[in-house]
Amino acid sequence: MVSIEVHNASVDFPIFDAKTRSLKKAVLGKVGGKIGTEARVPVIEALHDITLTLKEGDRVALVGHNGAGKSTLLRLLSGIYEPTRGTSRIRGKIAPVFDLAVGMDPEISGLENIMIRGLFLGMSRKEMEKRVDDISNFTELGDYLHLPLRTYSTGMRVRLALGVVTSIDPEILLLDEGIGAVDAAFMTKARDRLVDLVRRSGMLVFASHSDDLLFELCNTAIWMDEGQVKMQGSLREVLTAYKGRDPFEHMSKETLERLGETG
Numbered sequence: 410m411v412s413i414e415v416h417n418a419s420v421d422f423p424i425f426d427a428k429t430r431s432l433k434k435a436v437l438g439k440v441g442g443k444i445g446t447e448a449r450v451p452v453i454e455a456l457h458d459i460t461l462t463l464k465e466g467d468r469v470a471l472v473g474h475n476g477a478g479k480s481t482l483l484r485l486l487s488g489i490y491e492p493t494r495g496t497s498r499i500r501g502k503i504a505p506v507f508d509l510a511v512g513m514d515p516e517i518s519g520l521e522n523i524m525i526r527g528l529f530l531g532m533s534r535k536e537m538e539k540r541v542d543d544i545s546n547f548t549e550l551g552d553y554l555h556l557p558l559r560t561y562s563t564g565m566r567v568r569l570a571l572g573v574v575t576s577i578d579p580e581i582l583l584l585d586e587g588i589g590a591v592d593a594a595f596m597t598k599a600r601d602r603l604v605d606l607v608r609r610s611g612m613l614v615f616a617s618h619s620d621d622l623l624f625e626l627c628n629t630a631i632w633m634d635e636g637q638v639k640m641q642g643s644l645r646e647v648l649t650a651y652k653g654r655d656p657f658e659h660m661s662k663e664t665l666e667r668l669g670e671t672g
């Protein structure tokens with residue numbers, strides 16, 4: 410059974426090379442975590458006292474301003490960061506998709522990168538061998554797949570990475586933005602695969618500023634603000650509070666039904 414339990418967890422980043430005095434003087438803007446200057450070393454409190462229980466079937470959107478703590482929370486949920494205080498317990502195999510470029514080697518071919526990236530995301534070599542043709546077709550990169558990755562444009566790299574990511578079978582899928590850097594036509598194609606991927610995965614937590622993708626993939630949401638959970642509830646409730654208007658308001662009845670919203 411897949412689950413994540415986080416109890417009173419905080420994550421601090423000590424900044425060893427910062428000048429405490431100038432930080433004290435700094436006027437903090439609306440974005441970013443809290444900077445504590447009481448200790449000898451200034452500390453950015455990226456997450457503060459988070460308590461969360463996520464279970465099988467949850468499809469959670471993480472929203473919040475820049476620097477609110479979304480990426481840090483995803484890294485805590487993945488086990489990459491240990492809480493500085495509090496606890497987090499993860500049950501299930503995690504597929505962290507934070508940066509599409511991670512696990513890619515510029516010097517080897519696209520095809521070889523498909524294998525490497527799949528292994529990195531927890532698949533076996535055999536499983537990847539079965540999927541490689543399907544992924545190659547999806548990317549529409551043709552002969553480019555035999556050339557080193559360094560010869561690819563940014564969008565071509567994203568196509569390759571998205572092809573691999575959407576072919577895996579994760580228990581817990583943690584997605585962090587960055588998947589919007591492809592042209593619109595390709596995104597439409599990728600969207601169907603993303604929806605399928607999320608359907609196959611036991612749990613999804615997705616940090617994004619793109620409403621469209623959140624509508625498509627998530628049903629509940631967490632609003633992060635200054636490292637804390639400001640609100641947790643249905644996607645519609647939370648997005649309405651966060652944006653100050655109901656983003657589902659002007660959608661057609663058909664769209665609302667497709668998205669599982671009753672209107």
Ligand SMILES: Nc1ncnc2c1ncn2[C@@H]1O[C@H](COP(=O)(O)OP(=O)(O)OP(=O)(O)O)[C@@H](O)[C@H]1O
Binds near residue numbers: 422441443454473481
């Ligand atoms: N490795 C790090 N070292 C120091 N501070 C960090 C580090 N990672 C994150 N922070 C700080 O923690 C806070 C939360 O950052 P985080 O990246 O989690 O925000 P976010 O909500 O994902 O933002 P965005 O929407 O801009 O991606 C910010 O104040 C940031 O400066």
